[in-house]
Amino acid sequence: MNIGDRVRLVHGREEGIITKVLPNNIVEVEIEDGFRIPVKRNEAVVISELEQKVFKAPVASTPTFEPQRSIYDRVGPTTSDVLSNKGIYMAFVPVNDRELSQYIINNTDWDLPFMLSVGTDPHHKGLASGILKPKTQQKVQHVLVPEFENWGTFTFQAFYYRPAFMQLKQPLIKSIKFRINTFFKNKQKAPILNQEAHLFQLDIEDSVNPVKIEPEKIVEKMFEKSSSTPALVIPPKPAKVVDLHIEELSDDYLFMSNRQMLELQLSTFEKQFEAAIANGMDEIIFIHGVGNGVLRNELHKKLSGHKNVKYFEDSQKEKFGYGATKVKIK
Known part of the structure; x- marks a missing residue:
C-alpha cells in the first residue's frame, strides 16, 4: 500500500x-x-x-484540482457568491413582565458548531451546544427579570464551517455581562425570530476608545480641596412606604389638570427615591394605585433605566393588587 x-x-x-x-x-x-x-x-x-x-474505475493518478477563483474572475457575481459573514445574535424575547426566553441566532451563511456557557474561569457551566445551521435559531433557556443581577457572564464560542473551498475564519469567542441600565433600552425586532426582543450582536467588534489613565492625577483629584465646593447635604430619610395618590400630595388637586397631577406625582417619586438612595435604604415601596396605569408605567420606565435599581416588582398584591411597586436598591 x-x-x-x-x-x-x-x-x-x-x-x-x-x-x-x-x-x-x-x-x-x-x-x-x-x-x-x-x-x-x-x-x-x-x-x-x-x-x-x-468496473471502469479510473486509474490511480495524482489528483488535480481546478484553481479556486474569486467571484470577480467571472462574468459577474451571482447571488450564491455573496456570503453573509456577520449576523450572530443573542436575543431575549419577553414571555411576560417577569420572564424572558433566551435565544442564539445564526443569520449568516455559515454552519456554526458552538457552545454557550455562563460563569467565569475556572467555573463555567454549559448552557447549550450543537451546530447552528445558516439562518436558524436555537432556544437556550428561560431567565427571570427579578434575578437579572444573578444571570452572570455569558460566553459564546463558535467555529465557522462550510462544505466548500474557503478562506479560514478565526473562531469567535465573546463574553458578555449585561448591565440593567442598557439591557432594557436595547429592544428591536430580532432576525429569524421576527419578534421584538432585547437584541445583542455577538460577532461585531467592540468599539474601543483608548483612554489614557493617569493614577497620580486621579489621586490628586480625590483629595483636592476647594473652598467653593458646597458641603454635601443628605435629604431626610423617606418613609419605607410612599403614597403617591394625588390627594395625599396636594390640597388643590381639584383645580389641577391631569398633566399637572402626573408631574407632581413623578416629581415626588423622584425626590423620595433619590432620598432613599442617599440614606442607604435597601428598598422602598411606592403606592401609585391601579387607575388607567399611566403613573405605574411612567414609574417603571424610570426604574428600568436607573443604575441604582437592583430590581422592582409588584408589592403586597393581597392589599394593593397591582397598585404598588417595591424597588430593591443596590
Whole structure:
C-alpha cells in the first residue's frame, strides 16, 4: 500500500487515493469530494487494476484540482457568491413582565458548531451546544427579570464551517455581562425570530476608545480641596412606604389638570427615591394605585433605566393588587 494507490474503505462506501503515509499504520486518503481523512491501513483495501478495468474505475493518478477563483474572475457575481459573514445574535424575547426566553441566532451563511456557557474561569457551566445551521435559531433557556443581577457572564464560542473551498475564519469567542441600565433600552425586532426582543450582536467588534489613565492625577483629584465646593447635604430619610395618590400630595388637586397631577406625582417619586438612595435604604415601596396605569408605567420606565435599581416588582398584591411597586436598591 503506497502513495498513489486507489483504495476502498472497509467500513464505508468511499473510495480515494493515498496521498500520505503517516506513523502508527495510518494513511491519509483523499476521497472524491476533496476531503483528506486519516485511515488505519487495515481499514483500507487497494483496488486492483483488473477491478478498475472491469468496473471502469479510473486509474490511480495524482489528483488535480481546478484553481479556486474569486467571484470577480467571472462574468459577474451571482447571488450564491455573496456570503453573509456577520449576523450572530443573542436575543431575549419577553414571555411576560417577569420572564424572558433566551435565544442564539445564526443569520449568516455559515454552519456554526458552538457552545454557550455562563460563569467565569475556572467555573463555567454549559448552557447549550450543537451546530447552528445558516439562518436558524436555537432556544437556550428561560431567565427571570427579578434575578437579572444573578444571570452572570455569558460566553459564546463558535467555529465557522462550510462544505466548500474557503478562506479560514478565526473562531469567535465573546463574553458578555449585561448591565440593567442598557439591557432594557436595547429592544428591536430580532432576525429569524421576527419578534421584538432585547437584541445583542455577538460577532461585531467592540468599539474601543483608548483612554489614557493617569493614577497620580486621579489621586490628586480625590483629595483636592476647594473652598467653593458646597458641603454635601443628605435629604431626610423617606418613609419605607410612599403614597403617591394625588390627594395625599396636594390640597388643590381639584383645580389641577391631569398633566399637572402626573408631574407632581413623578416629581415626588423622584425626590423620595433619590432620598432613599442617599440614606442607604435597601428598598422602598411606592403606592401609585391601579387607575388607567399611566403613573405605574411612567414609574417603571424610570426604574428600568436607573443604575441604582437592583430590581422592582409588584408589592403586597393581597392589599394593593397591582397598585404598588417595591424597588430593591443596590
